[in-house]
Amino acid sequence: MGESEPLDKNVKTAEVALKFEKAQVASEQQVARERTAVDEKASRDLQKERAGIVPSVTPIVYKRYERARAARRGIGIAEVVAGRCSVCNIALRPQYFQELRRADQVLACETCQRILIYNPPQSFDDLADDAQAPATP
Numbered sequence: 001m002g003e004s005e006p007l008d009k010n011v012k013t014a015e016v017a018l019k020f021e022k023a024q025v026a027s028e029q030q031v032a033r034e035r036t037a038v039d040e041k042a043s044r045d046l047q048k049e050r051a052g053i054v055p056s057v058t059p060i061v062y063k064r065y066e067r068a069r070a071a072r073r074g075i076g077i078a079e080v081v082a083g084r085c086s087v088c089n090i091a092l093r094p095q096y097f098q099e100l101r102r103a104d105q106v107l108a109c110e111t112c113q114r115i116l117i118y119n120p121p122q123s124f125d126d127l128a129d130d131a132q133a134p135a136t137p
């Protein structure tokens with residue numbers, strides 16, 4: 001019996017370590033399952049929202065968007081920030097930026113072909129006007 005004692009001790013130590021690791025893996029699997037469930041629900045909600053938006057988009061624009069999305073790793077729209085396409089980061093030509101600001105047509109980034117959206121910044125003057133708006137009818 002004397003010779004197998006250290007071996008038994010090693011086996012016991014390994015069993016304890018294995019038990020600990022199994023518990024750790026099970027807990028990580030549970031976390032991953034919960035995270036996946038949350039992500040899948042978010043994906044379903046967004047797909048539903050998307051399906052609701054599609055009918056309100058002109059078919060030609062939707063086609064352009066889908067083409068850009070397919071060609072550009074799932075991102076078909078880019079916001080213009082400080083005169084640049086926020087996705088490819090290329091500066092728009094000043095004249096092209098002016099056309100976009102007129103907002104009378106749908107324009108795509110000349111470099112990455114994503115459809116551009118532009119939200120003009122609120123000026124401080126506008127905010128000041130609102131604050132000073134007379135309360136009288």
Ligand SMILES: [Zn+2]
Pocket residue numbers: 078085086087088089090109110111112113114
């Ligand atoms: Zn771009």
